[in-house]
Amino acid sequence: MSSDPAFRAPIGVHDVLPPESGRWAGVVTRFARRAGIFGFGLIQTPLFEHIEVFHRVGEHTDVVSKEMYEFRDKGDRHLALRPEGTASVVRAYVQHRPLPPWKVWYFAPNFRYERPQKGRYRQHWQLGVEVLGLDDPAIDIEVIALAAGFYRDLGLRDLRLIINSMGDPEGRGAYVEALRSHLLTSSNELGPEFVERVEANPLRVLDSRNPEWQSAIESAPLISNHLSPDASAHFEAVKAGLNALGIEFEVDGRLVRGFDYYTRTTFEFQSTALDAAQNAVGGGGRYDGLAEAMGGPPTPGIGFGIGVERLLLALDAEEVISTSKGNAPSVFVIDGLSGTDELLLLTVTSGLREAGISTERAYGGRSLKAQWKAADRCGARYGVMIGKAEVERDSVVVKDLETGEQIEVRRDQLVAWIRESFEENYQ
């Protein structure tokens, strides 16, 4: 452990090194493939935006009010590191006005200033999609199906899909007031924190885990009984579609999620293999008013984000290792000439690599024993050694490091020999 804190990663952020990074690559590749099949294109937005972009997420949300990395640049612009993915994408939509429907996916980091703990970091990565310009419940179903299919691709089984409808903003006012007054009647025993939350946004009380608040929450009216006819029909269509696709779900009227922009469909994927503190492995919903709030035309939208760190936690918990990717080379080239013919080594190694065979080699004139040891350690399948005798015969020695068998091969046939051997091994 380095003793100088200045040369350690800042609190709450972390490096991803090989071989762990191989799992990341596997996860991202699978997501990209599935997103492509569903007709999504990759989007990349800046890491930071004018802070107003994120204010549209909801000024009363924790993410915006107390967790943003905000700063002023040298031009005195008030900026913030992206705390969540949707706002930037909607900003890009409003700015460029692509032809709807607009379907994009991303793999990008988010930044939140909060105390790190298991499954929660100051920089975390999300895989996600957004669709702008469709309010058809069919797209809600597709987006959820995309996520569910991705989890299935990874081999996750212990997942639970929770869905809810937040209703329309217009029709929601009456419900929010009913909820507020209900909660305030039980507020005398629950303290000032509870009252503050209710005053700011009573919806946000609903998914609290505070045990003292549970009785008040459980007796609270549910929005599902207050949906407008339109919102209700939309929700029914979504449920019917999920059923038709065989995607299991539970309806939970208390699922409101952390951002103020949600309308109608909201959903969350929870891993039952993880503790409640970090079991949300993905979530999202509809945000039909967000584009307009950023000065664009009224445009419905829906999307989700999947936390990659959480996802890997779930993969670990379920002991799913299908995404791990060994990066051991196929061949390790050994110098039996004590460094006297570096150019020969160079060309043999290069020839293997150019033929598409992953190849590692020894550097710096180490002893033969050390080189063979290195070949073994790195997991190579074959050791290829060139010594004095081989140079005279234009050959190389090839040793199968698993079986210990060894054979001499003409140098100009080395690539073909390795290829054939691999074909045999894979049959």
Added chain:
RNA sequence: GUGGCCGUAGCUCAGCAGGCGAGAGCGCCGGGUUGUGAUCCCGGAGGCCGGGGGUUCGAAACCCCUCGGUCACCCCA
């Protein structure tokens, strides 16, 4: 922002009712006559005992502060 636990070699940790010149395992490097790995044997490198202050004749051990890690709360991915 609040609270619990924890910081000794690259990794996992032992050591501590304060006292011989800081240890083990694994890993790494080298050697066992520079033509052979995974076993075995021998040797070696590598630690401001997280940092600062204090108590003491004496601190890796005790006290305070600080930084960091970890877990939880709030909330989220």
